[in-house]
Amino acid sequence: MTKTNEVECSPQGGLPIASSSSKPRDYGKPIPYDSDFKGPMGKRSCTDCCCCLAFFVAIVGFVVIACYGFATGDPRRMVYPLDQHGAFCGIGNHSSRPYLYNPYLLTNQSAGDCVSACPLGTNNYLGRCLPFNATNPQFHELLGQVMGGWLNVLSRGVSDIMATWYLILIFLFVAMVLSFVWICLLRCLAGVLVWLSVLGAVIVLGAVTGVVWYQGYSKYQASISDPTHHSSTDAYLIFALAGVLTLLWVILLLVILAMCKRIRLAAQIIQETSRAVGSMVLIVFLPVWMFVCITIVGAFWLVGVLFVLSSGTITVNGAHRSFHISWPMRYLFIYCIFFGFWVMWFIRGLTQFTIAGAISTWYF
Numbered sequence: 471m472t473k474t475n476e477v478e479c480s481p482q483g484g485l486p487i488a489s490s491s492s493k494p495r496d497y498g499k500p501i502p503y504d505s506d507f508k509g510p511m512g513k514r515s516c517t518d519c520c521c522c523l524a525f526f527v528a529i530v531g532f533v534v535i536a537c538y539g540f541a542t543g544d545p546r547r548m549v550y551p552l553d554q555h556g557a558f559c560g561i562g563n564h565s566s567r568p569y570l571y572n573p574y575l576l577t578n579q580s581a582g583d584c585v586s587a588c589p590l591g592t593n594n595y596l597g598r599c600l601p602f603n604a605t606n607p608q609f610h611e612l613l614g615q616v617m618g619g620w621l622n623v624l625s626r627g628v629s630d631i632m633a634t635w636y637l638i639l640i641f642l643f644v645a646m647v648l649s650f651v652w653i654c655l656l657r658c659l660a661g662v663l664v665w666l667s668v669l670g671a672v673i674v675l676g677a678v679t680g681v682v683w684y685q686g687y688s689k690y691q692a693s694i695s696d697p698t699h700h701s702s703t704d705a706y707l708i709f710a711l712a713g714v715l716t717l718l719w720v721i722l723l724l725v726i727l728a729m730c731k732r733i734r735l736a737a738q739i740i741q742e743t744s745r746a747v748g749s750m751v752l753i754v755f756l757p758v759w760m761f762v763c764i765t766i767v768g769a770f771w772l773v774g775v776l777f778v779l780s781s782g783t784i785t786v787n788g789a790h791r792s793f794h795i796s797w798p799m800r801y802l803f804i805y806c807i808f809f810g811f812w813v814m815w816f817i818r819g820l821t822q823f824t825i826a827g828a829i830s831t832w833y834f
Contacts, residue, residue: 549596550597551584570585571584653754656744664733678715689704743829756825760821771810775806
């Protein structure tokens with residue numbers, strides 16, 4: 471009685487699906503070779519028609535809300551200074567006077583007037599002539615009264631991005647180049663790099679744990695030698711943190727020892743993936759395409775949300791400025807936030823689906 475020899479099925483020369491040397495207790499029942507097997511590439515169809523319909527309705531709803539925001543809102547109302555007559559500084563008739571100056575700011579007697587330049591003794595901050603500089607403790611409190619706390623944070627964040635946009639682009643380019651280099655190295659040194667990464671994680675966590683223990687010991691010795699200026703409570707808190715880090719380090723070691731076989735398998739899978747990427751070089755640009763799509767869609771979404779938010783009413787009471795949004799618009803704003811997350815994850819899922827289809831086609 472002859473024994474049927476079941477061979478591995480891996481047309482592209484990658485990892486074996488099953489072989490005669492595979493042990494059933496480790497890999498299950500071996501799969502016999504079938505020359506007609508084409509993988510999961512046939513009979514593909516849409517399985518989420520209802521979800522697609524709901525997504526289309528959500529897109530139409532957001533477009534309607536954004537159009538309403540474009541018709542009734544104006545984001546400039548959230549940033550540009552507003553004088554005591556309700557006119558924007560730097561816009562329209564006040565285009566030559568972009569700054570708001572209020573000589574009675576501390577006494578809240580008026581909202582101020584638009585001026586072409588800030589007078590002496592004041593500093594320009596986001597179009598407002600304020601009598602303090604940014605290092606004064608009262609500066610941010612006064613700015614919060616004039617603009618509103620959340621608007622102050624938003625404006626400062628946008629200003630930081632505008633000031634460092636070129637650095638952001640440079641680091642994105644550097645990250646993409648390093649990703650290419652990493653993929654090339656994985657084709658030849660997948661196992662070595664995986665184990666180096668695991669070993670590096672152990673070493674780094676162990677080093678951090680050692681440093682924390684040393685800091686705790688130093689604090690404890692200082693509290694003994696000079697209890698007046700050093701408290702032992704700080705040392706005990708550092709010891710507690712060191713104990714937690716030590717526990718995490720031990721758990722990491724045990725997990726690595728218990729999953730050595732899985733780590734070796736992961737290294738082989740990573741190496742096979744790098745071969746697929748080497749055969750389809752353009753696939754590495756899919757994340758770039760995803761980033762571009764998210765940027766374009768996100769920009770349109772952000773503009774729509776800003777117009778929706780700016781459709782509220784501004785109340786100026788002396789130096790105090792408040793922005794009020796009706797409750798229906800607040801619910802629409804929540805809907806816009808939900809829709810934004812939905813669209814971003816849809817683009818991300820579409821990219822993953824495209825990569826999975828390309829890998830399946832290459833493998834089978």
